[in-house]
Amino acid sequence: MSATATTIQSTTRARAEALVAELTDNGDLDSLVHLARMIGSAQDALTDDMIGRLAGIAGGGIDMLDRVNRSGVVKALPAIAQMVDNGDLERITHLARLIGSAEDALTDDMVGRLAGIAGGGLDMLDRVNRSGVVKALPAIAQMVDNGDLERITHLARLIGSAEDALTDDMIGRRAHLASEGLSLFDRVTxxxxxxxxxxxxxxxxxxxxxxAFLEAVCIARTEAKEAAPSVGGLGPMLKLARDPQTQDAMRFMVSMASHLKR
Incomplete structure (x- = not known):
């Protein structure tokens, strides 16, 4: 046992001597000596109050690093680095400053009005979404393309102008006329x-x-205007009675009268 322990001690001492020789050769030993002296000087210069503050700062930093490590923010570092490279982080910073400046410029009354506008807008969007007006958007887009929406707008303006021009008496007469027309239409049906x-x-x-009846009436009216006035008397009447067309007309009237009696 003593021989083995002696061998281990000799090996350990040889390694330590080799390490010290290597540190001496590359100058690291001098650096360690200077570092030790600097730390000693710092310890001599620090007061108890400064040591307490530094300990508090170190404790807070370690706590922050622990919280950052547990929050998984390390996973976001590649995205943050990419935002830094393409300038998006700087734009976000400027936007945050702009929003901060706007918040400083807004008064309580302005904030209240903006909140009311935002609430009303969200309520309107909710009502539009629930009303199913989205289904009408293709038809509205088609009406915009072919100009029907503009025509409807002009028609609405025309109706609005007519409503502005109508007096109460005129509205009453038109309402009475519409009522009478509907009553007449109901009676007819x-x-x-x-x-x-x-x-x-x-x-x-x-x-x-x-x-044919309407055309005959028009032709007869034209011929009556162009014909000379009748001279009267029995002779012209007999001449008219001997006319074959007169006899045909009388036969037509008799036939129509007989059919009306049926």
């Missing part, structure tokens, strides 16, 4: 005779007869 007349007017032969 409930009348079986009127609906039957509409069904008759939808027939092609009735439409042709009505067109």
């Amino acid at each position: 409930r009348s079986d005779g009127f609906m039957g007349m509409l069904q008759i007017l939808e027939r092609p032969d009735v439409q042709e007869a009505f067109t």
